[in-house]
């Protein structure tokens with residue numbers, strides 16, 4: 001298991017758990033659980049005590065280090081009751097997304113590790129098969145649980161393994177298209193798939209659509225051929241244990257409707273579960289954030305949302321679409337200014353894109369604000385419904401590049417590779433928020449499919465020109481001229497390339513620096529010019545090297561200036577683990593020092609040739 005001892009329990013050792021919570025005192029029952037099999041021998045009053053202690057512990061950890069929060073608090077009783085009722089790990093519990101599994105992690109050997117969750121030496125924020133024998137399916141993206149659980153149930157029947165398989169899905173996760181597809185298939189197959197529908201009325205924001213209305217779950221389950229059980233109060237442990245026993249003993253597809261309260265047991269989170277879906281560290285007594293980051297540059301997300309609102313002020317055709325991420329994409333800011341021009345479609349990235357295509361057919365200028373990692377879901381919709389028809393749909397890919405603590409399920413490492421091959425599409429990446437606003441205006445104006453990728457975190461804090469103005473599509477910018485080597489960078493890596501050029505200058509090496517601006521179409525003329533002036537081009541990107549920006553640079557130079565030496569810096573061909581984003585950049589070799597070192601190596605190679 002990654003993270004070794006730090007991610008697991010260390011019974012007998014005085015870890016932070018002792019210090020903060022008084023292990024042998026207040027949380028005695030929790031301290032005794034190193035394996036969830038122990039729950040099956042416990043009395044109901046002991047399980048109720050365990051639920052109280054687990055909740056206390058989750059609040060302690062959340063207050064100290066932050067993380068996904070309200071979903072796990074709401075699932076405390078459910079987590080305990082599932083492990084107490086089913087023979088895990090022989091029986092399979094397949095959690096959707098995994099952000100609500102902090103309690104599951106605590107009960108399955110990661111109690112001490114929870115203090116290091118999402119850190120490089122701690123457990124992942126979501127689920128990983130390699131982390132625990134109780135993590136039956138890796139997750140992070142929504143809507144996979146029912147499909148995977150159905151596969152496991154069918155496999156168990158075929159192999160005679162005698163496993164019970166339970167998918168645990170929230171009302172938010174259930175809005176994803178894949179969940180509908182899987183439930184439809186499961187009803188048809190008639191196999192003994194068990195679904196726990198964890199209904200708290202919330203996705204991150206309030207859940208979208210008919211399933212969340214009264215009677216919606218029941219009617220839907222019955223229509224698809226499921227046996228419907230419940231609804232049951234998900235915080236009444238006794239009732240929950242009884243209901244889960246009925247689910248366990250059911251044959252054929254069965255769904256248990258569990259009603260929970262997101263943030264249960266921590267008043268501020270109950271009162272505002274939207275804000276408490278995930279949190280930064282806070283004061284345990286009041287819920288007040290410990291560090292308030294006032295001042296400083298805005299996040300890229302805020303810069304995008306504000307730029308979009310400004311463009312929309314002047315252009316009534318502009319509308320915005322989010323797939324269940326109004327906060328994460330900043331569209332809640334946009335919606336405040338233009339409430340009737342913002343659509344939350346639920347966790348439905350595919351639908352978001354084709355819905356946008358329809359809007360564009362009728363003359364609107366939709367912008368889909370979707371994280372790079374989640375837009376992976378909608379590749380065919382981008383190709384078939386948008387690009388092939390050359391429709392003016394904009395894509396704002398937030399969280400493009402490495403994201404740090406959320407890890408490989410959430411890195412935006414592949415968008416250039418999956419978008420670059422698509423005809424008609426323009427792809428841009430800003431180096432700062434001023435360029436972002438100009439690129440957004442360019443995209444809206446150009447009347448073509450247009451993708452804008454920008455990273456997680458704070459923007460550099462550039463001053464904004466008063467008016468966004470369209471840029472020349474496919475034109476890069478030469479930021480600095482030098483005759484020894486050319487650093488050709490995209491988006492967030494541009495400032496690093498400039499810093500690398502400074503470092504190289506101190507060592508007597510003159511570097512050109514190009515902000516490519518567009519990954520498609522590339523500025524071939526500029527590339528050839530700097531390539532021929534220096535003889536050596538180094539591409540830099542916060543994206544997979546395979547098929548990304550550097551590959552595009554290489555293709556152009558191989559054709560037009562084959563004597564130019566090209567080195568490509570970007571993410572290696574393996575998944576990058578969760579942890580600190582600066583450390584991830586260093587490991588990938590795209591920080592300023594690594595760029596400078598790569599330039600020196602390339603020049604050394606050239607001298608040896």
Ligand SMILES: Cc1ncc(C[n+]2csc(CCOP(=O)(O)OP(=O)(O)O)c2C)c(N)n1
Pocket residue numbers: 070071072074096097099100140141142169170171172173174200202203204262277323324325347374377
């Ligand atoms: C494909 C995809 N899109 C968006 C997200 C972001 N996301 C993470 S949790 C979440 C809400 C899930 O709601 P629900 O399943 O009801 O769980 P709850 O937090 O309410 O317990 C969303 C939209 C995601 N993980 N995957």
